Every structure is written in structure tokens, then in C-alpha cells.
Amino acid sequence: MHGQIKRRVPGYAVNIGAKLSMGKIIIISDAEMFHLNDTIGHLVRPLEIDSNYLGIPIARDDTTGCFLTLVENMKGQVFTNTCNRSFPRLNARLPFLMSLSRKSFFSVGGYDEDFTGRGWEDHDFIDRLRRYGCRHFETEAQTIHLFHGRYNGDKSQFPEYIYNHRLYDRNKREGRVVCNTDRIWGQIS
Numbered sequence: 001m002h003g004q005i006k007r008r009v010p011g012y013a014v015n016i017g018a019k020l021s022m023g024k025i026i027i028i029s030d031a032e033m034f035h036l037n038d039t040i041g042h043l044v045r046p047l048e049i050d051s052n053y054l055g056i057p058i059a060r061d062d063t064t065g066c067f068l069t070l071v072e073n074m075k076g077q078v079f080t081n082t083c084n085r086s087f088p089r090l091n092a093r094l095p096f097l098m099s100l101s102r103k104s105f106f107s108v109g110g111y112d113e114d115f116t117g118r119g120w121e122d123h124d125f126i127d128r129l130r131r132y133g134c135r136h137f138e139t140e141a142q143t144i145h146l147f148h149g150r151y152n153g154d155k156s157q158f159p160e161y162i163y164n165h166r167l168y169d170r171n172k173r174e175g176r177v178v179c180n181t182d183r184i185w186g187q188i189s
Contacts, residue, residue: 007160009121011111018110019186024051024102028095032146033059034071036078042141043099052134054126055099057141060087065147090145093136094122097143100134108132110186112171112179117160120168124179131177 010030018026025047027040043055062068067087071078090096108128115121156162171179 007117008113009111009115009118009164011115011121011125012113015110015113015180015186016188018102018105021102025099026102026105027097027099029097030145032148033097034067034078034144034146036142036144037140039097039141039143042139043097046137046139047099047101050137051101051103053100053137054104054129054134055139055141056092056136057097057139057143059090059092059096059142060144061090062087062144062147067144068147071146087144092138094126096145097141100129104129104132104134107178109178109180112167113183113185114167114179115164117158117164119158119161120164124168124171127172128177128179131175 014028025044027043039057043057046053046055060067067078092098108125111121111125112128115124156165170176
């Protein structure tokens with residue numbers, strides 16, 4: 001990097017993990033996803049039927065910290081029926097928690113490593129998987145996206161966000177399916 005720091009998107013780390021993985025199915029997950037049932041088992045099952053599925057959970061979003069406080073107070077012993085329906089739905093079509101086939105992940109080149117910072121990389125990844133032929137399959141997996149600090153202001157003021165939005169628009173406009181074709185991807189550089 002020759003003295004310059006480049007902020008990578010989280011998908012950069014997912015690419016490295018995928019390259020190190022050995023199974024036929026990959027599970028992508030944000031760290032703050034709290035599983036309420038046999039989440040991984042439910043996410044894997046559809047891919048055993050059709051490798052073009054993107055297994056997604058029924059996901060809720062703890063936007064206030066109420067569920068996180070409950071988890072702390074109950075020392076992690078929270079059950080599905082505790083309060084799952086009282087939280088807003090999370091857009092599980094983005095890879096907060098998702099299963100997909102290793103073949104699909106590698107066929108689209110993983111996450112586009114041209115994205116930097118944060119923003120639009122998940123949309124790009126899912127759009128490319130869908131153009132490749134993958135489709136979402138909502139499973140019985142149940143999860144809650146735990147509360148954490150979030151920036152809710154105008155992101156368009158950040159150069160990395162603007163750059164990523166333009167890159168996403170270009171990839172979408174061009175109908176791009178495969179990325180990272182000009183590099184060895186999924187490794188620390």
C-alpha cells in the first residue's frame with residue numbers, strides 16, 4: 001500500500017474467509033446477528049436442494065437496544081417466543097446473514113474489492129448473484145440484528161460513499177456479473 005491506508009469494505013474479509021473455506025456452502029454473517037433457533041441448519045437446507053438459492057432468515061432489527069439489554073439480563077438464554085415479533089423486520093435480502101453455494105460465490109468473483117470504506121458493496125454483491133441466476137429463499141431461520149451504533153446522517157457527504165455509489169451504478173448499468181477479474185482476490189494485499 002506504499003504508505004497509504006485503504007479502508008476495505010467488510011466483504012474484503014468475507015472474500016478471504018471464502019478462499020480459506022472448504023465446504024460446498026458458505027454462510028455470510030454480520031458479527032451482531034443473534035440466532036434464535038437452529039439458524040445455520042435452516043439456512044443450509046435449501047442449498048442441499050438447489051445450489052442457486054440464497055438462504056435467508058426471518059430477521060428482525062433491534063434498533064433501540066431493548067433486545068440486547070434482554071440478552072445481557074438473561075445471560076444469553078433468550079428464546080424465540082420472547083419478543084421476536086415486536087421488532088421491525090430487517091432487509092434479509094442483503095447478506096446480514098445468508099447461505100449460498102461456494103460455486104455461486106466464486107462464479108461471481110466474491111465481493112468486488114474495488115469498493116472501499118462502507119456502502120453499496122452488499123447491493124452490488126446480491127445484484128451480481130441474481131444476474132448469475134441465484135434467487136432468495138426465506139427459511140425458518142430466525143435471527144435478530146443486535147443493536148450497535150449506526151450513522152443515520154447524510155452519507156452522501158463522504159467521498160468513499162460517493163465513490164461506491166458510482167461504482168455500484170456503473171456495475172448495474174453494465175450488467176456486470178463477475179468482478180475482480182484483474183487481480184488475485186481474497187487475500188491480504
